[in-house]
Amino acid sequence: MNNLQFLIGRKPKFYDVSDMIVKAVSSGARGKAPRDLKVTLLDSEQLGSVDTDPSDGLICTFLVDGAEFFRGIVVSDNRSSSRTVEIHAMDNAMYLTKNKGSFTFKKKTATQIFKAVCKKANLKVGGAVNTKFKIKELTKKGTTFWDVIQDALSQTYSSTGKRYYVTSIKGELYLKKRTESNNMIIVDPDTNTTTYSQTRSIEDTYTRLKLYSSTTKKKKTTTKVKKTVINKPLENKIGMMQDVESVDKKIKKSELKKKAETWKKDKSTMSTTMSWSGLGDTRAISGKAICVKAPQLDVNKVLYIDSDTHTWQNGSYTMQLTLKYAASNSDAG
Structure with missing residues (x-):
């Protein structure tokens, strides 16, 4: 049986309501923000003195056996006739989904873009691995901060075959590489x-890919196929299913090759x-x-x-x- 602790409040005062925990559920998913936590508390007389109003900007922390598992912002509370209160909280990656803006980055790595977006959102970065690959240009208009970061990571994966993810730990955001661990x-x-x-x-599987570039002159757009990749053994079995992707007209042959390799491993299987x-x-x-x-x-x-x-x-x-x-x-x- 785990020792659970749940603290809620604002600096400098936090209430320990651990003894009232009936149920706790925390969930997260790859490529999605934020991680959330739902804690059901017994609606006792003691809880009546505890502020659970989401509009008060409350912070909560959930610990398992003394180690912090979740820290986030209270976004809703629900009191029911069964004399329970459910507290719903989200970690601070929520602010990346709740802010929109327009961005233009040129020759920046996903690491640099991650740090710049977090700074604009007033979020503290605890650490960020160097993704190294420089994105020629990333322009986003009227989109969430989270979408900007995910676009940068998607382009990095497409060009390098390496995946990275964003996580929140103790109120700070981290950019990490997906790798195996000694503590697996x-x-x-x-x-x-x-x-x-x-x-x-095979619902999301493709058997061939066309990489093309576009050029616009005098309001006329022309396209040029830069590379076509065909997974013939698979196509012979399940039929033709074609995917397309736009690339920069000045893309290097080595970059085209890497994109093709990544696509084949990711989508042509x-x-x-x-x-x-x-x-x-x-x-x-x-x-x-x-x-x-x-x-x-x-x-x-x-x-x-x-x-x-x-x-x-x-x-x-x-x-x-x-x-x-x-x-x-x-x-x-």
Whole structure:
């Protein structure tokens, strides 16, 4: 049984309402912001003296066995006839989705774009890995700050085959690379697994790609195919399914080659995902690697967490994960 703590308030005063916790659920997903937390509290006389008004700018912190698992902003509260109060909070990545603007970046890395956008949103950056690849130009008009960052990461992945993700830790935002860890979780039916299932699909699969550039002169636009990639073995089996992507007219041959390689691994293959449920582990957060053993599916490999939901209730801690297969460790995520 985990020791749970839930603190709510504003500096300098925070209320410890840990004894009133009935249920807590936290969830997150790859490429989505923010992470959220829903805590159900017993609506007792003691809780009546605690401010839960979302318009007061309240901060809450959720700890599991003394370690901070979540910190965020209270966005709603709900009182019911069952004499419970549900507090809904989101981490500070919420501000990236709740602010819109126009941006133009030239020859900047996703790291530089991430830092610039966070600065504009008045959000503190705790750390950011160097993505190295310079994006020739990224222009976004009237879009959320989050979309700008995700566009930069998407272009970086397309050109390098490397994935990165944004996470909030103790009130600070981090840009991290998706990699395996020495402290990786291992799940298997003998120790911590309740159920698992695997889904294979070609719904989002393509068999060929056309990379083209566009040039506009005197209001007339012309296009030129820079490269065509065909996965012939797959196309012979399932038929032609064509994808297109616009590239800069001055793109280098090496960049075209890398885009083609990334596309083939990412989109010209059958997608395979796994749904898993079992005992909870606070290390299992979207974007991280996990070692999965599922003998009935002949699976014993590293997968990456696409979405996660952690639930604490009645003294038990469980989690549900959506896991993604990857062509290789470097392009996983």
